[in-house]
Amino acid sequence: MAVPSYATRGERIWHYVFLGICALIFLFLVGPLLIIIPLSFNAQPYFTFSEEMLRLDPAGYSLRWYEDFFTSSAWLSSIKNSFIIGIASTILATILGTVAALGLSNRHMPARGAIMALLISPMIVPLIISAAAMFFFFSKINLAQTYLGVILAHTALGIPFVVITVTATLSSFDTTLIKAAHSLGANPTRTFFRVVLPLVTPGVVSGALFAFITSFDEVVVVLFISGPAQTTMPIQMWSGIREQISPTILAVATLLVLLSMLLLTTLELLRRRSERLRGITPE
Amino acid sequence: MSQSPSVPLTTADGVPLKTSLRRAVRRSKVKAFLLVSPLLLFLGIAFVMPIVEMLWRSVDNPEVSTQLSRTVTALEGWNGDALPDEPVFAALVEDLREGQAARNLGLLSSRLNYEKSGMRSAINRTARQLRAVEPPFREALIEINDTWGELETWRLIQREATPYTLSYYLAAVDRQLTPMGEIVQVPDHLKVHVGLFWRTFWMSAVITGLTLLLGYPIAFLLTSLPLRHSNLLMILVLLPFWTSLLVRTTTWIAILQSQGVLNDVMVALGVIADEARWQMIHNKAGTIIAMTHILLPFMILPLYSVMKTIPPSYMRAARSLGGKPFLSFRRVYFPLTIPGIAAGGILVFILSIGYYITPALVGGQSGRFITNYIAYHMQTSLNWGLAAAIASILLFVVIVFYMVFNRLIGVDKVKLG
Numbered sequence: 001m002a003v004p005s006y007a008t009r010g011e012r013i014w015h016y017v018f019l020g021i022c023a024l025i026f027l028f029l030v031g032p033l034l035i036i037i038p039l040s041f042n043a044q045p046y047f048t049f050s051e052e053m054l055r056l057d058p059a060g061y062s063l064r065w066y067e068d069f070f071t072s073s074a075w076l077s078s079i080k081n082s083f084i085i086g087i088a089s090t091i092l093a094t095i096l097g098t099v100a101a102l103g104l105s106n107r108h109m110p111a112r113g114a115i116m117a118l119l120i121s122p123m124i125v126p127l128i129i130s131a132a133a134m135f136f137f138f139s140k141i142n143l144a145q146t147y148l149g150v151i152l153a154h155t156a157l158g159i160p161f162v163v164i165t166v167t168a169t170l171s172s173f174d175t176t177l178i179k180a181a182h183s184l185g186a187n188p189t190r191t192f193f194r195v196v197l198p199l200v201t202p203g204v205v206s207g208a209l210f211a212f213i214t215s216f217d218e219v220v221v222v223l224f225i226s227g228p229a230q231t232t233m234p235i236q237m238w239s240g241i242r243e244q245i246s247p248t249i250l251a252v253a254t255l256l257v258l259l260s261m262l263l264l265t266t267l268e269l270l271r272r273r274s275e276r277l278r279g280i281t282p283e
Numbered sequence: 284m285s286q287s288p289s290v291p292l293t294t295a296d297g298v299p300l301k302t303s304l305r306r307a308v309r310r311s312k313v314k315a316f317l318l319v320s321p322l323l324l325f326l327g328i329a330f331v332m333p334i335v336e337m338l339w340r341s342v343d344n345p346e347v348s349t350q351l352s353r354t355v356t357a358l359e360g361w362n363g364d365a366l367p368d369e370p371v372f373a374a375l376v377e378d379l380r381e382g383q384a385a386r387n388l389g390l391l392s393s394r395l396n397y398e399k400s401g402m403r404s405a406i407n408r409t410a411r412q413l414r415a416v417e418p419p420f421r422e423a424l425i426e427i428n429d430t431w432g433e434l435e436t437w438r439l440i441q442r443e444a445t446p447y448t449l450s451y452y453l454a455a456v457d458r459q460l461t462p463m464g465e466i467v468q469v470p471d472h473l474k475v476h477v478g479l480f481w482r483t484f485w486m487s488a489v490i491t492g493l494t495l496l497l498g499y500p501i502a503f504l505l506t507s508l509p510l511r512h513s514n515l516l517m518i519l520v521l522l523p524f525w526t527s528l529l530v531r532t533t534t535w536i537a538i539l540q541s542q543g544v545l546n547d548v549m550v551a552l553g554v555i556a557d558e559a560r561w562q563m564i565h566n567k568a569g570t571i572i573a574m575t576h577i578l579l580p581f582m583i584l585p586l587y588s589v590m591k592t593i594p595p596s597y598m599r600a601a602r603s604l605g606g607k608p609f610l611s612f613r614r615v616y617f618p619l620t621i622p623g624i625a626a627g628g629i630l631v632f633i634l635s636i637g638y639y640i641t642p643a644l645v646g647g648q649s650g651r652f653i654t655n656y657i658a659y660h661m662q663t664s665l666n667w668g669l670a671a672a673i674a675s676i677l678l679f680v681v682i683v684f685y686m687v688f689n690r691l692i693g694v695d696k697v698k699l700g
Binding site for chain 1: 311312314315318319321322323329330332333334336337340497504514516518519520521522523526527528530531532533535536537540542544547576579580602633636639644654657658661670674677681685
């Protein structure tokens, strides 16, 4: 953003003040996430920087909290649970959501607005309400405290993300491409695999990633409907924060920040790929 | 090529075009609906039925009518002016004996205790001495516990014999029914919910305001930069969005607590004295700071998508027509961003009033939301009817805002990242 040539002196000053304000807001956004990374290497069991750390003394740093994490059976089994539940509910949500999105993007779809509002509602209804409601209902039909119960609950929570991303992808899908493929001699199967699928896949994959992270990060519903056998990583963190604050939490948090960076990069690459395939390039 | 208007257009096999089109549209409709139906079915079972179950629980009142069925029958026709007669007491003894055998008197006594304190101990004490009770039961029961000699007790049993009740909703708004059937406020020391509802709403409004204040400049900056740079900065906005909620809450605990990073820095800089460290967490400030941070991306993204559609030439035109920078912004640019402000504002507000995790972890006593009370009644007081009633009220508020949002913006316009 350059200052226009006709800007007055006051405007120039304001321009730099504005950039300064924006920098501070970005610091507020990202700083807290970055600050826990060095904190997680603290040799002391505190949530703050020790003097040794500030002097950059190697003695102030250690990997003990990571060691703690990777040798604790409670943490490891919770990771396993998180992945089992996350992957299973992502697969279910992606299949159901993608098929539904195909129907929703049909312009003859009846009651489209109402159905869309219903499909998005798990994202809008506060988690504590969904959790309480699912607890009542799932206990009644013997699904509470089972893996299946948690997986079904997380599928419901992940569906809106899949529906939103896939319908968005499909709405920008140019159907003349299919006709073009046909006219160039491709049969329907070939058209689907060579033309439709590559264009739609990025949307489906990013929907699936959203669904996975929703499940992977979800605390409240699991807190209400799971039994001790289904303890997930967020639950482990939740009880860690509430009961015995130890910097192991910070080590886990750092790993999760790295995971989210990885996911975000994947998404960004997917977006670029899809833009390239559609012939939209950034200016 | 022109057809005579009297001859209807037909397809090759002789079907009128109109009919053929109608058929094709119907086929297409059915196909679309069939594609959506598995998901509708799934959400119906895994999401809608639980919500319906919860709404039902908030009015369900089975305890008295099933567990005291004989007493209720015997009370029919009792006018409430004098203590009931012996047959009613005899029926009560029989009901309690049966309840004791089935070991479900706990549900009944808790239910009645919500309405009139002392009922739990009255029922428990009576149940313990049931074996030795001999007729006349009326005198015997009053001997065991005075409660049975009070008109109020019997009026309560008579009143709660209905299969549905509104008393959980009354309790959720700090009201109760008197023995005479009037709705009154509960004593002051028991008033919690209404205050919490209001606190949830005003704190959410503050959080929404703060996210707008911080989000607006960022969205503006993102739109005015060339796409290549703004994409990079966008990642900084999306990173917190993608990071675990618990991580973001934990990091605020690390920063804000009294031995935390921010206080340490302030002490080191000499801004505050070591013994006067700021209390920024486990209170309202903690909740507001952490939630503003967590919800900020939800404000920036809708603002950004609206601002992106405003042509920069509008501001240049305003300036060239003689508008001072601030005036041009206020009269030209700002009004055009109002749809984005509405979208982001409603979204953040809806998400905020339903937040549970963050207020529970950093809110302490004073920064708690109504959601924390839903959890409290679910897990600690075990008054599930009340939890369901509070949740239903909150759900109603959220749905109202959701419908406004849907009307204004449309859910299908929601974009993720």
